[in-house]
Amino acid sequence: MSATLSLTAVRMRLALRNRAFIFFSVIMPLGFLFFFFLVFGRGGPIAVQYLLAAVLALSVMGSFWGLSVQLISFREQGVLRRFRLTPIGPGPLLASSILSNYMLTIPTVIIEYVAARWLFGMQHWGNLPSAIVLVTVGSASFSALGLIVASVTNSLQETQVINNILWSIFFFLSGATIPLPVFPIWIQHAAFYLPATYLVSGLERALVMNTGLVGTAPDTFALVASVIVAFEVSRRLFRWEPEEKVSSRAKVWVLVAVIPFLIMGAVESHSKRQVVQMQQIFHAIAPNGLSFTGPGPTHASSRSSARACSPASPPGRRDLSDSQKSRSVNRISMVVPLARRSPRGLPDRILPYPAVPDIPSTARHRSPGSARS
Amino acid sequence: MPEAVIEVVNLIKNYGTVQAVRGVSFEVGEGEVFGLLGPNGAGKTSTVEILEGLRRPDGGTVRVCGLDPERDNDRLKQEAGAVLQSTSLPDKLRVEEALRLFAGFYQRRADTEELLRRFQLVDKRHAYYHDLSGGQKQRLALAMALVNDPRVLFLDEPTSGLDPQVRREIYSIIEELRQGKKTILLTTHYIEEAERLCDRVAIIDHGQVIALGSPRDLKTSEAGTTRIEVRLARPEPNGALSGLDAVSDLHEFDGTYVLHSTQVPQTIVALVKHLEAGGNELQALEIATPSLEDVFIELTGRRLRE
Numbered sequence: 001m002s003a004t005l006s007l008t009a010v011r012m013r014l015a016l017r018n019r020a021f022i023f024f025s026v027i028m029p030l031g032f033l034f035f036f037f038l039v040f041g042r043g044g045p046i047a048v049q050y051l052l053a054a055v056l057a058l059s060v061m062g063s064f065w066g067l068s069v070q071l072i073s074f075r076e077q078g079v080l081r082r083f084r085l086t087p088i089g090p091g092p093l094l095a096s097s098i099l100s101n102y103m104l105t106i107p108t109v110i111i112e113y114v115a116a117r118w119l120f121g122m123q124h125w126g127n128l129p130s131a132i133v134l135v136t137v138g139s140a141s142f143s144a145l146g147l148i149v150a151s152v153t154n155s156l157q158e159t160q161v162i163n164n165i166l167w168s169i170f171f172f173l174s175g176a177t178i179p180l181p182v183f184p185i186w187i188q189h190a191a192f193y194l195p196a197t198y199l200v201s202g203l204e205r206a207l208v209m210n211t212g213l214v215g216t217a218p219d220t221f222a223l224v225a226s227v228i229v230a231f232e233v234s235r236r237l238f239r240w241e242p243e244e245k246v247s248s249r250a251k252v253w254v255l256v257a258v259i260p261f262l263i264m265g266a267v268e269s270h271s272k273r274q275v276v277q278m279q280q281i282f283h284a285i286a287p288n289g290l291s292f293t294g295p296g297p298t299h300a301s302s303r304s305s306a307r308a309c310s311p312a313s314p315p316g317r318r319d320l321s322d323s324q325k326s327r328s329v330n331r332i333s334m335v336v337p338l339a340r341r342s343p344r345g346l347p348d349r350i351l352p353y354p355a356v357p358d359i360p361s362t363a364r365h366r367s368p369g370s371a372r373s
Numbered sequence: 374m375p376e377a378v379i380e381v382v383n384l385i386k387n388y389g390t391v392q393a394v395r396g397v398s399f400e401v402g403e404g405e406v407f408g409l410l411g412p413n414g415a416g417k418t419s420t421v422e423i424l425e426g427l428r429r430p431d432g433g434t435v436r437v438c439g440l441d442p443e444r445d446n447d448r449l450k451q452e453a454g455a456v457l458q459s460t461s462l463p464d465k466l467r468v469e470e471a472l473r474l475f476a477g478f479y480q481r482r483a484d485t486e487e488l489l490r491r492f493q494l495v496d497k498r499h500a501y502y503h504d505l506s507g508g509q510k511q512r513l514a515l516a517m518a519l520v521n522d523p524r525v526l527f528l529d530e531p532t533s534g535l536d537p538q539v540r541r542e543i544y545s546i547i548e549e550l551r552q553g554k555k556t557i558l559l560t561t562h563y564i565e566e567a568e569r570l571c572d573r574v575a576i577i578d579h580g581q582v583i584a585l586g587s588p589r590d591l592k593t594s595e596a597g598t599t600r601i602e603v604r605l606a607r608p609e610p611n612g613a614l615s616g617l618d619a620v621s622d623l624h625e626f627d628g629t630y631v632l633h634s635t636q637v638p639q640t641i642v643a644l645v646k647h648l649e650a651g652g653n654e655l656q657a658l659e660i661a662t663p664s665l666e667d668v669f670i671e672l673t674g675r676r677l678r679e
Contacts (some may be wrong), residue, residue: 006477010470017501074463082517084427087450088480206619371392 003088007096008103014106024066026108028060033112044083045123046057046208050118050285053203056131057176059108060138062190063101065163071097072159078241090238094231105139107263126207130216134206137223138199144194144230145257151237152246152254170196175204180275181282188275193265198222199245201274208281218264218274225260233257376403378438378525378528378556379424385432386419386580395580397459401525404554406548408571410546410665416580417560418458421529425455438524451480454523456514456531458477464503468494468513471502479521489633492516492546498580508539515546525556532566544569545556566663576669583672592663598622598671600661601640605630606654613651618643 015021036051074080083093116122125131149166153159171177173187174196180188191197202219206212211219233253237246268274379401386394394416401407409417410581418503422428424435428441428448435442463473485489489495492512497505505513511531518526531547532540540563545572550557561567567574568588576591582589598621609630615623619636634640639662648655663671 003478006474010466010474013470014463016467078459078461080465084455085425085450085455085460086475087447088478237627318385 002090002303004095004099005290006090008099009172011096011100012103015100020118021104022068024062025059025104028371029055029062029108030115033056033115037116037201043135045121047285048116048120048122049124049126049207050204050281052112052122052126053200053207054176055112055116056109056135056207057138057174057196057200059112059202060105060135060199060347061142061167061170061174061176062103063115064140064149065167066145067097068159068163069147069156071147072153072156075150076156076242076274077241084240090235093149094144094238097147100141101143102136102139102361105135109135124210127210127212127216130206130211130213131203131219133213133220134199134202134216137227141195141199141223141226141230144227144234147234147258148230148237148254151234151239152251154242154245156208162274169186169196173197175200175278177280179282179286181279185275189265189269189272192268192274193224193261195223195261198274200265201278204281205277209277209287222260225264226257229257229260270341374535377401377436378403379407379469379558380436381424381433382435383421383433384420384430384435386416386423386428387431394423394430395578397575397577397579397580399575399582401556401558403556404573406557406559406570406587408552408559408567408574409577410564410567410571410574410669411577412562415577416531417577421527421558421560422457422591425453425457425527426450442647443617451521452524453527454518454521454525454531456638457527457528457529460514460535462502462513464501466502468502468505471496471513475517476520481522483520485520488516488519491549491595501528506539507535508542509537510547511543514662515543516650523555525558526550528559529555530560530562531559532563540566543654548588562623562668568665574665576665576672578669578673584668588665591665598635599663601634601637601644602604602631602657602659602661603630603632603647603655604657605627605655609651609653614644614647624642643645 015025033055034050036055037048040047071080080093106282113125117125149159149162153162173183173191174180174194175191175195178192180197180200183191192201198219202216202223205219206216209215233256236253237250239246292295375503377400378400381400382398384394384397385392397416397420399407409420411417413430419428421423423430424437424442426446429443437449438452440452442449453570466474469485469489470489474508476482476485478655492515495515496514497509499508502510502513515528515531518528528547532543535543553569559566559570565642571588572586573585574591576583590592599646605628608628612623613622614620614630614632618630618639619634620640621635624631632644645655
């Protein structure tokens with residue numbers, strides 16, 4: 001245990017001495033935050049709440065990229081070979097990767113939270129315990145995924161190819177950048193076979209709907225399962241030397257890592273619970289759907305909506321004013337146009353399910369059901 | 374020989390169809406510096422890596438400190454230190470951090486301050502690894518191999534790629550370790566290194582030990598001949614000198630006769646008598662003690678670095 005902790009401390013110091021790390025892990029996530037909030041977050045405090053979930057998810061998801069590159073570089077340079085001569089096995093090395101990455105993610109997450117609250121008018125912190133748990137297990141889960149990527153690839157180039165593919169999938173299909181409800185329903189279901197989607201959906205509910213630990217338990221469970229399986233798989237696939245090749249038997253372990261998500265995805269496809277909740281949150285935030293042009297909010301309206309939500313109101317119980325309920329205020333302005341719209345401005349290929357009754361009034365001031373009625 | 378710390382019996386290692394190690398056997402006693410001398414690809418590194426538990430042998434038995442490197446790997450790592458080829462440290466790791474970090478992995482720990490002093494790294498304690506020179510990196514590698522105060526030390530080509538001055542620096546350090554009675558197994562393809570540092574040497578080629586003994590014994594018994602070079606006032610007829618006492622071989626090169634003698638005194642006496650009898654005159658005489666390189670050429674028919 002002490003070896004893991006001392007390795008964690010050293011690896012944190014190494015990361016902080018690395019300019020690339022500072023750029024990708026601190027500056028870029030903050031860039032996402034300002035870009036999202038300034039471009040899309042003018043719809044008011046709830047939109048900021050919604051976007052913060054996406055920004056936090058992107059910060060956490062980026063873990064796999066940095067760790068996979070670091071591990072494969074260590075292997076190619078012979079650093080792992082040097083560690084191999086010591087009594088520590090792959091476990092402490094991999095655990096220190098996950099721990100140090102988590103410890104370094106925390107300041108970024110705090111800065112993002114604080115910026116959302118103090119610079120962009122976010123009205124409440126959301127459900128902090130849920131958010132903390134989701135960020136923690138999400139960070140561990142994506143770190144472990146990065147370790148698997150490093151273990152199944154034989155060179156830095158291969159790692160980057162896999163990273164690009166995974167990042168593109170997570171970036172576009174998890175709901176972190178393009179809200180899932182704008183996609184056809186089958187893509188929404190398919191997205192719940194990805195770990196990233198559980199992170200995004202969990203954070204959305206924790207931040208927008210103030211959902212507590214019990215409500216986000218399915219997302220947490222999916223991510224915890226991912227951590228356990230991915231860590232064990234990465235430990236089994238771990239290779240000290242560049243010339244060691246992945247054995248065929250080891251490749252089967254990669255499939256094992258997928259099993260929790262196949263199960264979770266199948267359960268979700270059956271229950272449809274998470275898909276519906278994501279749709280409800282999205283339509284609560286953006287009843288107009290995504291619009292490229294149209295009656296958008298101005299900074300003045302944004303500021304007035306921020307004011308309309310009293311900072312003194314308890315989280316999750318903030319009744320929205322009439323002006324906020326209007327489409328022009330509570331919407332996300334985004335540069336992705338929708339191909340088809342219903343007459344009321346909602347994407348017409350979503351919401352085949354009835355609204356789930358436990359959505360709090362704060363988020364359901366314009367429920368999907370009412371939108372279709 | 375003192376109690377064996379390393380025992381290798383009929384070791385075999387194959388990589389696909391390539392037989393890298395073919396029945397290697399040797400023992401290394403407590404406090405001994407033992408060298409594996411041979412060209413690249415001879416099987417030295419494979420042997421050392423099996424002894425460290427990094428590779429699995431395909432045959433034979435090995436014991437290090439009485440432990441099976443494969444089965445008792447964790448215990449062996451507590452007892453052994455190593456400098457391997459192609460290892461590195463993270464670029465932005467500082468010298469002192471590296472020593473303290475690695476010392477923390479072991480139950481028995483050497484004093485890292487003392488190691489910094491001993492390896493002349495005190496001034497570099499805060500330097501990043503990538504800012505160190507080749508010699509400093511190798512000194513750090515040696516210091517790190519000693520962080521657990523190991524009973525046995527494996528040094529795989531410890532001076533490979535270093536310039537002569539740095540190489541001599543490393544020799545001094547290894548000689549110091551030798552005085553400290555550490556058991557050391559050293560692989561090298563530098564003759565000078567083996568002759569200067571090793572108590573005993575196994576010459577290894579094509580995965581087999583072709584000679585084993587102290588450098589002095591090897592030079593006298595394995596090669597078995599000493600080279601005597603003579604220049605004469607007049608040329609001798611072909612083959613006239615090859616019949617002299619104890620001469621096993623004779624070459625003539627640019628007016629110089631090179632005699633390979635198994636008994637130098639007898640050959641010299643016979644040579645002088647022969648020249649006097651023939652009215653010839655000795656202009657120059659040089660006796661060259663055979664080097665390990667000569668031993669290697671004698672045994673394999675080629676140079677060490679061919």
